[in-house]
Amino acid sequence: MSMYGTDKRHHTLTVLVENKSGVLARVASLFSRRGYNIFSLAVAPSDNPKFSRITIVVDVESAPLDQIMKQLDKLIPVVSIRELDPADARERELLLATVEAGPDTRGQVIQLVGVFEGKIVDVGPAHLSVMLAGAPSKLDDFEDLIRGYGIVEMQRTGRVALPMLDRVDHRGQPATGTADTTEKAG
Amino acid sequence: MELTGAQALIKSLEMQHVEVMFGLPGGAILPVYDPILDSSIRHILVRHEQGAGHMAQGYAQVTGRPGVAIVTSGPGATNVVTPLADAYMDSTPLVVITGQVATTSIGTDAFQESDITGITMGITKHNWLITDAADIPRIVSEAFHVATTGRPGPVLIDIPKDIAQSTMEWYWPSPGDLDLPGYRPVTEGDPALIREAAELLLTAERPVIYAGGGILKARAADALRELAERTGIPVVTTLMARGCFPDSHPLCLGMPGMHGNYTAVTAMQKSDLLIALGSRFDDRVTGRVNAFAPEAKIIHVDIDPAEHHKVRRADVAIAGDCRLVIEELLMALESLGLSHSDATRGGSGGTPSDAVAGATAAAGSVAAGFPREGLAPWRSELSAWQKRFPLVYDQQPGAGPLKPQFVVEQLRDRTPEDTIVASGVGQHQMFASQYWQFDHPYTWVNSGGLGTMGFAVPSAIGAKVGRPDKMVWAVDGDGCFQMTAQELVTASSERIPVKIAILNNAYLGMVRQWQEMFYEERYSEVYLSPDLPDYVGWAEAMGCVGIRVESSDDVGAAIDKANSVDDRPVVIDFRTDAFEKVYPMVAAGASNDDIMVDPSQVGGNPA
Numbered sequence: 001m002s003m004y005g006t007d008k009r010h011h012t013l014t015v016l017v018e019n020k021s022g023v024l025a026r027v028a029s030l031f032s033r034r035g036y037n038i039f040s041l042a043v044a045p046s047d048n049p050k051f052s053r054i055t056i057v058v059d060v061e062s063a064p065l066d067q068i069m070k071q072l073d074k075l076i077p078v079v080s081i082r083e084l085d086p087a088d089a090r091e092r093e094l095l096l097a098t099v100e101a102g103p104d105t106r107g108q109v110i111q112l113v114g115v116f117e118g119k120i121v122d123v124g125p126a127h128l129s130v131m132l133a134g135a136p137s138k139l140d141d142f143e144d145l146i147r148g149y150g151i152v153e154m155q156r157t158g159r160v161a162l163p164m165l166d167r168v169d170h171r172g173q174p175a176t177g178t179a180d181t182t183e184k185a186g
Numbered sequence: 187m188e189l190t191g192a193q194a195l196i197k198s199l200e201m202q203h204v205e206v207m208f209g210l211p212g213g214a215i216l217p218v219y220d221p222i223l224d225s226s227i228r229h230i231l232v233r234h235e236q237g238a239g240h241m242a243q244g245y246a247q248v249t250g251r252p253g254v255a256i257v258t259s260g261p262g263a264t265n266v267v268t269p270l271a272d273a274y275m276d277s278t279p280l281v282v283i284t285g286q287v288a289t290t291s292i293g294t295d296a297f298q299e300s301d302i303t304g305i306t307m308g309i310t311k312h313n314w315l316i317t318d319a320a321d322i323p324r325i326v327s328e329a330f331h332v333a334t335t336g337r338p339g340p341v342l343i344d345i346p347k348d349i350a351q352s353t354m355e356w357y358w359p360s361p362g363d364l365d366l367p368g369y370r371p372v373t374e375g376d377p378a379l380i381r382e383a384a385e386l387l388l389t390a391e392r393p394v395i396y397a398g399g400g401i402l403k404a405r406a407a408d409a410l411r412e413l414a415e416r417t418g419i420p421v422v423t424t425l426m427a428r429g430c431f432p433d434s435h436p437l438c439l440g441m442p443g444m445h446g447n448y449t450a451v452t453a454m455q456k457s458d459l460l461i462a463l464g465s466r467f468d469d470r471v472t473g474r475v476n477a478f479a480p481e482a483k484i485i486h487v488d489i490d491p492a493e494h495h496k497v498r499r500a501d502v503a504i505a506g507d508c509r510l511v512i513e514e515l516l517m518a519l520e521s522l523g524l525s526h527s528d529a530t531r532g533g534s535g536g537t538p539s540d541a542v543a544g545a546t547a548a549a550g551s552v553a554a555g556f557p558r559e560g561l562a563p564w565r566s567e568l569s570a571w572q573k574r575f576p577l578v579y580d581q582q583p584g585a586g587p588l589k590p591q592f593v594v595e596q597l598r599d600r601t602p603e604d605t606i607v608a609s610g611v612g613q614h615q616m617f618a619s620q621y622w623q624f625d626h627p628y629t630w631v632n633s634g635g636l637g638t639m640g641f642a643v644p645s646a647i648g649a650k651v652g653r654p655d656k657m658v659w660a661v662d663g664d665g666c667f668q669m670t671a672q673e674l675v676t677a678s679s680e681r682i683p684v685k686i687a688i689l690n691n692a693y694l695g696m697v698r699q700w701q702e703m704f705y706e707e708r709y710s711e712v713y714l715s716p717d718l719p720d721y722v723g724w725a726e727a728m729g730c731v732g733i734r735v736e737s738s739d740d741v742g743a744a745i746d747k748a749n750s751v752d753d754r755p756v757v758i759d760f761r762t763d764a765f766e767k768v769y770p771m772v773a774a775g776a777s778n779d780d781i782m783v784d785p786s787q788v789g790g791n792p793a
Contacts, residue, residue, distance in 0.1 A: 018368060022315075026307055033308045050367075070492035076312040076332060079368040 009061050010039055012084040012091065012161045013069065015054040018077040019045060026075050027054060034071060037062040040093075040158030051079060055160045084161050093159040094133045095143065096121070100150030101128040109149055116142050127152060191319035192217040192350040195283070196225050198326035201358055204254050206230060206245065206651055208238035212258025213298055215285030217350035230651065230680055235262050237644040237673040239269020243278050244648030247631045248606055248656075250405065252279040252333045253648065259285040260298030263344075264305065268638055271309040273340035275635025276426060277403060279333040280340035281326075288348035289317060303344050311339035316346065319354035327359050328366055336371025337490040338403055371489065375506035375514055383461075383485045383502045384518035390459035390483070392564045393419045396442070396471075399426030399634070400464015400488060406509035407431065407627040410463065413512050416524060418556035420568055422450040424465055426634040429624035437556065439568065443471040444772050445616040448575035448783055451770065453568055455778050457482045464488060464508045467497035468635070477777035487511045525557075577620055578784050579766070581738055587763035588738050590614060590689040594621040597659060597687060600745045604629060606658045608646035610666030611637045613695035616768045618661040629656075640669030646684045647677045657685070657749070664690040664714055664721075671724065677755045678729030685748045686730075686757045691764040692716040699767045716761055725757035733758045 017023045024043055031038055037059035046053040058068055069081050084091075101109045109128055113120060118132035132142050136159050143154070189197065195218055199207070206228040211219040222229050232238040235257040242253025257266050263284040273280045287296040303313045312332050314325050322345075329341045387393060401410050407430045414421050414437050421431045422442040431438050442450040454460060460482045465471070472478040475497055486493070486500035487508055494503035504511055556565065581592040594617050607622055608631040609615040615632060624630055631649050633641040646660035667688050677684055689695075694712040701709050725732030731751050735744045735758055748756040769784040 022303065022307075025304065029307050064495070067492065067496060070494075074490070074492055076366060076369050 009059050010057050010086065011060050011065055012086065012089060012159065013056045013058060013072070014082045014084065014161060015056060015072060016046065016051050016079045016081075017054055017075075018079060019050055019052045020077055023052070023077045024054070026077065027056075027072070030071060030075060031056075031058075034068075035062060036068050040156075042158040042160050053160075055158070057159060082163070084163055088164050089161045090164055091136055091159045091161040092133060093136045093139055094131070094157045095139045095154065096129065096131050096156075097143075097146060097154040098122075098127050098129045098152040099146050100126065100152060102126050105149050109146065112142075112145055118142065187356040188353050189356045190217065190221075190350065191316075191322055191345065191352050191354060193221045194319060194322040194354055194356060195326065195345060195350065196221040196227070197356065198323045198358075199227060199254065200225060201323070202252075202326065202330045207254040207256050208232055208241040208245075208648065209256035209283075210235055210238060210258070210262065212260075212262050212285065214259035214287055214347045215256065215262070215283075215345075215350075216258075217347060218256065218283070218285065218345065229256075230676065232644075232676050233672040234670070235265035236268055236640070237647075237670055237676065239266040239280070239282065240272070240638075240641055240644035240670070241648030241651070241673070241676075242280050242282070243269055243273050243276075243641075244608060244631050244645030244650075245652040246273075246278050246280060246648075247645070248628045248649045249652040250628070251652075252281050252330060252338075254281050254283070256283040257285070258298065259287055259302070260300045262298075263300055263302040267305060267309070268636075270306055270340045270342065272633050272636040272638045272641070274309045274311070276633065277338050277399060278340065279338040281329050281333055282340060282342045284342060284344050285350075286315065286344045286346040289346045290348065292346065302342065306342050309340070310342050311337075313342040313344065315344045316349050319349050319352045322349075322354065323357060324359045324363060324365065328364050331361075331364060332366070332369060336369075337400075337488075372491070372505045373489070373507040373510055375487065375504040375511040377514065377518075379502055379504045380511065380514045381518050381522075383487075383504060384515055384522055386459055386483060386485060386502060387417060387419070387461065387515075387519065388522060388524065391560065392453075392457045393417075393459040393461060393561070394439075394453050394457040394482075395419050395421040396424070396454065396460045396462045396465050397421055397427045397430055398424045398463065398465025400508045401427055401430040402464075402627055404464060404489070404508035404510075405627075406464070406507075406512055409509050409512040409516070411435075413516060416516065416557065417519065418558040418561050418565070419461070420453060420565065422446070422454060423624075424468070424471055424634075425619055425632065427465070428619055428622075428630040429627045432625040433623045434625050439572075441619055443468075444473070444774075445620065445768050445770065446471075447577055447620065448770050448781060449568055449571040451772065451778050451781050452571055454479050454482070456567075459483050459485065462486045462488075462500075463512065466493045469497075472497065473772045473776055473778040477779060479778075575770075575783055575787055577769075578786060580786075584737065584739060586738065587765075588736065588741070588761060590617050590691070590760070590762040590766055591621050592738055593687060593689060593735075593741055593760045593762065594618055594661060596741045597661070597745055598622050600742060601659060601749060602657055604656060606631060606646075606649050606653060606656050608632065608642045608649055608658065608660040610642040610660075610662045610669075611639045611696075612663045612666065613691075613699065613766075613768050614661050614663040614666070614689040616696075617689070620768075639663075639666045642666055643670045643684075643686060644673045646686070647673055647682050650677075650682050650684045660684060660686045662686055662688050663695060664688055664692065664716075665694045667721070668714075668719070671728070674725065674728040674730050674755050674757070681753060682755070683752050684755050685751075686725075686755065687745075688721060688757065688759050689762045690716055690721065690759050691762045691766070693764050695764070696768070698764070702767070703771075704773070721757060721759035725755075725759075728755075730755040730757050732756075734761070735759070736761045 039057040122129035238255040246253035579591040642660040642662040650658040722732035
C-alpha cells in the first residue's frame, strides 16, 4: 500500500531553522498544538552550520497550507519556509530493509534489488539487508514487491526535496518560479 | 568590567529602562535577588507568583511598556504559566524571568526543577534557556525586542543558578548584535492592497469598523478616530478594544459579541463591509462562523499575517501595524477624492448615561452630522436599533435587590472619567464592559482571550503601579475575588491604593446563568455563599478598608467613601441580585442573528 505516492493531500515544506537546541521541539509542539498532521519529517544540518533544514510532509487536509506556513513562520528560530508541490519538486527518500532470503528466494531478491537499482548492504545466512534511494513512489513499489518475501525490519527516512529546475531557462540558472518562499513576518 | 550573571541580568533590565518588577524569590533565583538590593528597579513582593504575572500584565496594558515578573524555578515558574497563557492570548508584552536549577542538575529531576521552557513553548512568543552568562545582555535585549515589536506577547528567560553565579565581561549589545535571523515583523502595509481597501470602503453602503485590541497595541486610537470621522463609518469596539474609540462618540456602537449590545451585533450581521482593524474574528465575536456577517466583504488589517483567513476569509488582507496602515489608508482615501471633514467633527458626545456602550446614544446622532450622505440610511437604521434595543435593567429603589448593573453605573458616574477599570471574568466583566463609559484608551484592563478568573485584583494593582496618577477600580466577582485576593496584602504593604468592587451574588454567576438557561435550572456546584468568607473582615485583615453595601440607597455613599481613601486599598462587598443575567446574549454556537435581548424587550424584534 502506498504511503505517499503523489497524493494531493501531501505537501512538502522545507524549513530553514536556526541550529539551536529545542527548535525541533518547537516545530513539533506547534503541529501538535494546532492539530496539523505530519506525514514525515527529516532534519539535518544545512550547508551553513548556523542553520538546519527540516523537511516536513504535511497533510493539507488537516489545516489550510497557508495557515500552517504562517504559524510556522511565527516561530522565532524559523528563518524561511519553502513550499513544494510534489508535482514541482524532486523528492527523494531512503529505505533500508532486512528481507527473508533463504536459498530458494535469494536470487529473486537480488534480482529485484538490481532492477530497482538498490544495493545489498548486508548478507546473512537467511537474510539480506537492502538499501534503496529514490522517489517515494518508487520506494512504495519496491516495498510492495519485497513484502512477498517477508520483511523482517524496515526503516524509511521520510523525504527530502528540492524544487525542479526551470527547463525553459537556457542559461541554466535555477528556477524560483514554481517554489514559494515566504518572507518572515511577526 | 566583570559582573556575575545575576548582576548582568539586573543591569540588563536597567538598560531596558525597567522601572518596576513583580516577583517572589526562591532557591534557584536567589543569586539574582542579591543585586536587586543595589538596583534602581523597584521590586514588588507578591504573595503568589500568579499575582506577579497578572500585575505585570496590568502594568503593561495601561502603560504600553513590557511588564516584568521574576520568580524562582519549579513551582514558582509553573505558577506564572497562567499569566503567560493569558498574555499570549491578549498579545500583552511581558518579560518573565524564571530561576532554574544549575545546568549540571538539569534533567536529573532536581529539587524544584521543571522544564519551564518546554512547558511554556506554546504560550510564549519565544523563550530562552541561558547556558552562558556571556549571553545575558544579548538575550535580554532580544527578549524585550521580541516582546514589544510585531504582534506583542510574553517571553520567558530561564536562568540556571550556576549561570547567575558565574562571571562575564559586561557589554551592552547594539541593535545589530541581536541574533534573530528569523524575526522580521512587517509594519507597513502593501500600498496596492491599501488602495484596494480604500476603494471597497468608499463603495460600501453598510460598512462597520470592527476595532480590536490591535488598535491599542499600535497606539492607533487617534488614527482610528480620524478614519471614522472622515468616512462617517460607525465603529464597534471589541472587549479587548474598549476605550480605543470613545463610547460617547456618536459613531460608536459599543461592544459586539456574545454579550454585545443589539446594535453592535446586528450592525456587523447586516453589514456589507467589515473593516477589521487589529481584531481576530474571535468565536465570542462571530458566534457561529458560517452565519457571521454573511453579506459582508472583509478588509482585515493585522500585524500578524497568520490571523488573515484563519477564521474568515478576507477579501483584502493587509499585514501591518494598524496605525501605519490607517494613516496610509487615509492618504489613499484622499487620493480617491475623500475630502477632509473638519467642519463635521462629531465626538462631543451625549451625557454619559445617554451613550453607554452606544446603546442609548441620543436618537439620530449616528445618522446625522457626518460626511458621506450615502451612508445616512445605514446610520439611521443603526440609530433606530439603538433606540429600540438599549441596554436595560430594572433597579427598584430601597429594599429591592441590588442590581449589578446599577452598581457599575454608579461607579462610572462617581469616579473621574479617565478612571482605569480592571475586571475578572464572568458576569461582572460583561456588566463592566457594557455599562462603563470608556472614553479613553488604556483605561480597561481585562482578560479577554484566556478568560482568567482572578485577573482583576492583581492586574488592578499592576495598573495602579503603572499609572499612579489615575484612580484604579477593579470590578470583580465573588468567585474571582477568592482566587487572587491575597494580593491585596501586597497592595497594602506597598501602599498601592486600588479599589475593589465585588459584585457579590454568592454564585459563580456566569456558570449559574448558563445552567439556568441551558441546563434546565439544574445548578451544579455554583453556589458560593454571600458571607463565607466575610469579605469585609477579610479585607480588613489584609490591611484594606472594608465596606458592605446591601441596598441601592447606600451605593453612592460607599463609592464616595472609597474614592476618598488614598493610603490603602478599599474593598466594597456589594450584595447583588443572584438572579440577574447578562443580556443581550448569543448562545454558544448560535448565529448572531439569534441574539437574545432582555426579556422585557422581546416581541417585535425586527430581525
